[in-house]
Amino acid sequence: MKLSLASAFPFFEAAASYVRRHPEELLRVARNAVGLRFGVPIVALRFLAASLGGKKAPQDVEIAAVPPGVRVSATLDLMGTTVRASAVVIVEKLKLDAQTLRLELRLREVLLKALDDRQETPIAALLKSGALDLSKPGNLAAYMPKRPPMLVEARDDRIVLDLMKHPKLARDVRLKRALHALAPLVTVSAIESGPEHLDVALRALPEGIGEVVAGFRRALS
Secondary structure, X not given: OXXXXXXXXXXHHHHHHHHHHOOHHHHHHHHHHHOOEEEEEHHHXXXXXXXXXXXXXXXXXXXXXXXXXXXXXXXXXXXOEEEEEEEEEEEEEEEEOOOOEEEEEEEEEEEEEEOOOOOOOHHHHHHHHOOOOOOOHHHHHHOOOOOOOOEEEEEOOEEEEEHHHOHHHHOOHHHHHHHHHHOXXXXXXXXEEOOOEEEEEEEEOOOOHHHHHHHHHHHHO
């Protein structure tokens, strides 16, 4: 999806309105910056999820903090079956380098419920019978008939995604150059939720100053 200035304006307008209602956020940003951290308000994630429309996009998305993760719930189409799905998503690791944007996730408390009892599909039958082991969603994802390229590993409750394997991102030259320049400067050391924020901790110069210089040379070449 390509965002224009017009489509992005409601997001910035909502962000400005949120800061006006919560001026303490500016102090929090300044305090976190000293410790190389930043927090994304959970309400901002809800707004972003609501703004991502489309025929195949999940509907009625809900996001709530469940420290150290977030609970995400949505209505979606699962292989021809309309289901209400929810899970607590915990980000264990984010790896950022010149070629990789890798997320290692744990999915806990996974729930799937068919919303239409009249649907007669294999997924609906499995959900009604209780035959699906939802405690190990990674094993289910590993046997998806059309496994997306960015799903690089799935086992038990662990899911590993490499966003750079998404075809559109893989062809994005500007993004690749940005990763080349950014990766030597900073890396993400932790992502955890609090009562109202998703907090991201950063670590500067993960591979030393020499790699910073080399990264800028690669980005400019």
